[in-house]
Amino acid sequence: MNNEGFTIWLTGLSGAGKTTISEMLCKELRERQAPCEMLDGDIVREHLSKGLSFSREDRDINILRIGFVAALLSRNRVCVIVSAISPYKNTRNQVRQTIKNFIEVYVKCPIDECERRDVKGLYKKARTGIIKSFTGIDDPYEEPQQPEVTCCTDLETVESSVRKILRYLELANYIPAPMDAVSWPERQARN
Structure with a gap:
């Protein structure tokens, strides 16, 4: 069993x-006694990257800062569970190079479904020009080419997406399978 930390990097469109x-993944890991922290892109932007714009350069700075903390x-x-749009392949690859145990999860969802789910009305504002450089509308989202896990959220439930990620973590020996689960602190003490 891998006794090191890891970073699960969830990338995808707004609303995916x-x-x-x-x-839900963080809750599951904590129930397995694993020390877990969530870094949500919106929250990090508010507290760690306040003042950055949505230009490509500032988006890259924001993602690199999140990667540094992770x-x-x-x-x-x-x-560590990172939830950030992180639209550019190059920047995601830079972050991958700085994190030893990096697991990329592509949260894939068609843009029309993301727009349907959009309770904040961001897509509508982007389509009418109120918001500029919005990912997926007038700024690109570069899909991951070889993510470790892909969750198709228009086709699967949140629970099945979480199970898919947990299964990957179990098979890659990042976490124990439930039947042979030993609490995280116990595993750390044995090493």
Whole structure:
């Protein structure tokens, strides 16, 4: 069993379900006694990257900052769950290079479904020009080419997406399977 921390990086369009999956996944990991922290893109932007615009350069800075924090936490045996649009392949790959145990999860959802789910009305504002440089409308989203896990949230439930990620973590020996589960602190004490 891998006794190190890891970072699960959920990427996808606004409204795809990243935060919802992250919250349930974090709850599941904590129930297995794993130290877990969530870094949500919106919350990090508010507290760590306040003042940044949505230009490509500032988006990259924001993602690199999130990656820096995730790397610090995961190298200290924390399970980190990042939920951030992170639209550009290059920047995601830069972050992948800085985090030893990086698991990319593509939260895939068609844009029309994301728009249907949009309770904040962001897509509508982007389509009418009120919001500029909105990912998926007038700014690109570069899909991951080889994510470790893909969750198709228009076709699967939140629970099945979370199970899919947990199964990957079990098979890759990041976490124990439930039947042979030993609490995280016990595993750490054995090493």
